[in-house]
Amino acid sequence: MTFASANPAAGPATSERLPVRLALIALACTGLAILVIAPLVVVFAEALRDGWSAALASLGNPDARSAIRLTLTVAAIAVPLNAVFGIAAAWAITKFDFRGKALLITLIDLPFSVSPVVAGLCIVLLFGANSTLGGWLVAQGHPVVFALPGIVLATLFITFPFVARELIPLMIEQGRAEEEAALTLGATGWRTFRTVTLPNIRWALLYGVLLCNARAMGEFGAVAVVSGKIRGQTATMPITIEMLYNEYLSVAAFTLAAVLALLALVTLALKSLLDRQHADQIAAIGQP
Amino acid sequence: MHISIEAIAKTFGVTNALHPVSLSIPQGALVALLGPSGSGKTTLLRILGGLEQPTAGRILFDGQDVGRLSVQDRRAGFVFQSYALFRHMTVFENVAYGLRARPRATRPAPAAIAQRVTDLLRLIQLPDIGARYPAQLSGGQRQRVALARALAIDPRMLLLDEPFGALDAQVRKDLRAGLRDIHDQTGLTTIFVTHDQEEAMTLADLVVVMSMGRIEQIGRPKEIRQAPANAFVRAFIAS
Numbered sequence: 001m002t003f004a005s006a007n008p009a010a011g012p013a014t015s016e017r018l019p020v021r022l023a024l025i026a027l028a029c030t031g032l033a034i035l036v037i038a039p040l041v042v043v044f045a046e047a048l049r050d051g052w053s054a055a056l057a058s059l060g061n062p063d064a065r066s067a068i069r070l071t072l073t074v075a076a077i078a079v080p081l082n083a084v085f086g087i088a089a090a091w092a093i094t095k096f097d098f099r100g101k102a103l104l105i106t107l108i109d110l111p112f113s114v115s116p117v118v119a120g121l122c123i124v125l126l127f128g129a130n131s132t133l134g135g136w137l138v139a140q141g142h143p144v145v146f147a148l149p150g151i152v153l154a155t156l157f158i159t160f161p162f163v164a165r166e167l168i169p170l171m172i173e174q175g176r177a178e179e180e181a182a183l184t185l186g187a188t189g190w191r192t193f194r195t196v197t198l199p200n201i202r203w204a205l206l207y208g209v210l211l212c213n214a215r216a217m218g219e220f221g222a223v224a225v226v227s228g229k230i231r232g233q234t235a236t237m238p239i240t241i242e243m244l245y246n247e248y249l250s251v252a253a254f255t256l257a258a259v260l261a262l263l264a265l266v267t268l269a270l271k272s273l274l275d276r277q278h279a280d281q282i283a284a285i286g287q288p
Numbered sequence: 289m290h291i292s293i294e295a296i297a298k299t300f301g302v303t304n305a306l307h308p309v310s311l312s313i314p315q316g317a318l319v320a321l322l323g324p325s326g327s328g329k330t331t332l333l334r335i336l337g338g339l340e341q342p343t344a345g346r347i348l349f350d351g352q353d354v355g356r357l358s359v360q361d362r363r364a365g366f367v368f369q370s371y372a373l374f375r376h377m378t379v380f381e382n383v384a385y386g387l388r389a390r391p392r393a394t395r396p397a398p399a400a401i402a403q404r405v406t407d408l409l410r411l412i413q414l415p416d417i418g419a420r421y422p423a424q425l426s427g428g429q430r431q432r433v434a435l436a437r438a439l440a441i442d443p444r445m446l447l448l449d450e451p452f453g454a455l456d457a458q459v460r461k462d463l464r465a466g467l468r469d470i471h472d473q474t475g476l477t478t479i480f481v482t483h484d485q486e487e488a489m490t491l492a493d494l495v496v497v498m499s500m501g502r503i504e505q506i507g508r509p510k511e512i513r514q515a516p517a518n519a520f521v522r523a524f525i526a527s
């Protein structure tokens with residue numbers, strides 16, 4: 001915060017002159033329009049190019065339905081699991097002292113720095129039919145690669161950081177005192193978690209889950225490698241969109257893309273609603 | 289309850305927070321742990337409450353070794369330095385927390401819990417704030433609510449970490465008297481941490497002067513004032 005903005009009597013927050021400010025605002029708006037709004041508009045315009053009925057008809061296609069079902073299934077499995085993993089990691093990091101804590105914090109960020117394609121390849125190497133583990137799993141009738149488990153694994157890896165990253169700063173800021181107080185009052189560890197820790201992080205948790213969900217539904221690279229892109233079976237929405245587009249079925253591609261974009265927009269709307277109502281907690285500023 | 293601290297030591301990695309310290313606290317005493325910042329007062333208090341495990345030594349409550357007793361089973365009424373009130377609960381819920389956390393067999397009925405909370409809020413002279421949240425209270429009110437919450441579990445002793453630390457002078461004076469009253473009414477063995485020698489001298493029956501993880505002197509305020517055990521104590525109580 002600048003000195004000027006801390007003091008309401010000192011006038012505007014910055015000393016920039018009006019033309020400079022207008023130029024900066026114009027630049028930001030142009031950037032936003034070109035990079036964010038224009039693509040969204042194009043997606044919806046292309047989807048509706050042949051009218052509503054053509055767009056809706058393309059959604060009736062069994063492959064499109066299968067893609068939507070698969071994407072929702074994967075998100076429904078991966079997001080709750082990562083919420084649990086994220087809470088566990090954040091809890092361990094912020095409430096306990098142990099060896100290797102710094103390493104754990106670094107590892108949480110790994111999925112952000114590793115290319116999704118590389119992550120997908122690692123899963124194929126580990127669980128593919130040519131590996132010992134993968135060969136055994138295939139023999140048992142539970143293939144991982146080119147099947148739902150592989151897609152879920154890839155999505156889990158890619159979206160792992162979102163919940164933990166959201167919770168760690170807040171939980172560090174809140175400290176351990178309230179948990180310790182609950183323990184001295186006779187509460188068990190589980191009760192303390194349920195009645196003290198969880199309520200204190202609930203908005204940040206929901207926020208992290210929404211981000212995690214948005215990414216889980218949109219993930220392309222890692223899933224493209226592990227899924228084998230089998231139409232109607234292992235092709236998720238992003239992958240089906242790419243395949244349809246490559247086959248010049250642009251109404252179908254863009255309609256599916258519009259559905260994905262709508263899901264993302266709903267997530268974004270929920271997120272900003274949360275932002276407005278619980279900005280204090282999400283920004284890791286506790287009350288008392 | 290009589291508390292016996294026998295050669296308790298604590299190290300954090302390379303930091304020696306407590307050299308072996310020994311101390312006997314008679315039933316019903318009001319004791320001050322007095323010393324400058326970093327002298328190991330909080331560490332000793334947390335070890336008593338079971339929040340920290342000592343590196344060596346043992347603690348007896350009425351002659352019983354409590355080394356194996358969990359935090360929950362020690363039943364120490366602990367008042368934290370920043371009070372650690374549950375921010376998402378009302379004052380009522382805060383005070384009721386310990387009673388509601390009891391196993392079903394010993395948990396009082398809701399009506400009995402409500403009655404107990406009402407009595408405690410009256411005891412701390414804040415009968416009308418049950419519906420408020422901690423963020424809506426003044427510092428002094430928070431401190432008293434933290435005390436009521438600790439008393440609700442019918443504790444075996446009271447442990448308070450710098451209970452008046454963050455408050456202004458007048459509020460401090462009032463709350464000191466309040467703590468004395470509550471101590472006299474309940475008869476609970478009470479240990480509080482402070483770095484303010486005047487506070488320790490005016491409030492406590494027994495003052496334990498600490499410095500750098502060691503106990504420098506144990507005595508009644510008068511004894512310490514009249515016969516400081518060494519140069520450190522003399523300089524510290526003169527400040």
Ligand SMILES: Nc1ncnc2c1ncn2[C@@H]1O[C@H](COP(=O)(O)OP(=O)(O)O)[C@@H](O)[C@H]1O
Pocket residue numbers: 300303304305323324325326327328329330331332
């Ligand atoms: N959890 C901890 N980890 C590492 N060092 C600690 C920890 N708690 C206390 N210490 C160290 O132990 C010493 C005594 O601390 P403390 O008991 O908090 O002192 P006081 O309450 O008298 O100010 C200090 O040097 C402090 O830095």
Ligand SMILES: [Mg+2]
Pocket residue numbers: 326329330331481
């Ligand atoms: Mg301290």
